[in-house]
Amino acid sequence: MPLEVRVDAIRYLAEDTHAYEFVSRSGIALPTASPGDHVDVHLPNGLVRQYSLWELRPDRYVIAVKRDPASRGGSRFLHEEIRVGTRLLVGEPRNHFSFDLGATHSVFVAGGIGITPIMTMVDHAAANGMSWELHYATRSNHTGFTEALARHGDRVRFWGSRTASQPLDIAALIGSSDPAAHFYCCGPESMIAAFREAAQAIPEERVRFERFGAMPVESNHNGFTVVLARSGRAVPVPPGTTILDALLAEGLDLPFSCQQGVCGQCETKVLAGAPDHHDQILTDDERASGETMMICCSGSKEGRLVLDL
Ligand code: FES
Structure with missing residues (x-):
């Protein structure tokens, strides 16, 4: 059953990207979320959209939503219609992008808004003394994302921004990484494709990826x-x-x-x-x-x- 929540705060995170904080309307505690989880958000316009949790907090679900110019009503509706106080339904946290807490080392690769599901993983890894590194490809130097990542110091390497203009070479990165590491990627389709190709020789259970935007649904051509x-x-x-x-x-x-x-x-x-x-x-x-x-x-x-x- 979806949970009844209220929008408790909306924060500016980055250009065209807001964090929405949902708290329980009844006062009953929300089910606990894990790193990499997402929730279904049931919008008043009838759409149901999945958004990654941006922070793991005991009393609320926090999602980060970038306004997509091609939005069919999900991110556009959230940015234009949702206000502090709006009542919504959200699903319990779910996960198709599981984080292995027993990994000896974790290599995270993210591009743009694809940082959102990875953010809860790196926060968890840092808080629990795990070994990890994040490679973040972004065009901008000063976004809420880069500011939030700055707290992790040199474990985070930025690629493609104005000051670090070198592009990220995923094949070289994976080729030079600890072969026993676990690898995670979230970003645009081209990044996912390069990641999957570069990680072909790595056992499937140590390679995880998640797209931040859905691929166009294939139509059935023959019937x-x-x-x-x-x-x-x-x-x-x-x-x-x-x-x-x-x-x-x-x-x-x-x-x-x-x-x-x-x-x-x-x-x-x-x-x-x-x-x-x-x-x-x-x-x-x-x-x-x-x-x-x-x-x-x-x-x-x-x-x-x-x-x-
Ligand atoms: S309805 Fe979401 S995977 Fe089919």
Whole structure:
């Protein structure tokens, strides 16, 4: 069940980026959050959006939101309509970007607003005497992010800013790092792609990444049929439609939130067929197993897909 909260404070963090602080409306303590967690924010305009926690504080959830010029109503609505005192619903903290607290050394790579999920990890690592380093690619020298990171001294290295204009070479960084380290990355698509390529030889359990923006949802170009195993019903998914949309149109009551393959709410068990994965959550091994899929964005490589619904 979503939690009833009130906006207790809004802070300027960086250009076009605000921190929103949510406190419990009932006075009942909010569930504890962990490093790398995010929360679903249910906006009064009906949208549900996922935002990383920017700080871990016992009495509140703090998210950082950059206004996206291409926003379809999430960040734009927060920046334009949300005020101190606004009542909202937020989901309990969830995590698709887990931080290994037992790592001998952690290497964090972040770009721009991608620092947000990593911030709680580095704060936790610093507070608990862990070994870590952060490489942050940013165009600006003076943002709330750089100021917040300054407290960590030379564990944080800035790349691409006006004073440190050298670009970050992710392949060189990973190639010269402790091979037993754990690696984390959040940033734009080009950064994630370079990170994944550079980390190919590292065991999957030591490589974690999270996109800060959803990839465009792939449309289904050919059309296929989904069979609902529990009833035997066959539902056509026409070209250009998602499985989720086709099933909702048939009247099914299904869990979903982001509709962009980033939240995991629509994950569904696959009983037969070959899913065409386009989500941002499953690992390569999970994709290869074909056991589950995100029906909001993924399709089928074959004409028939049987789901555990
Ligand atoms: S609804 Fe969020 S992953 Fe499908």
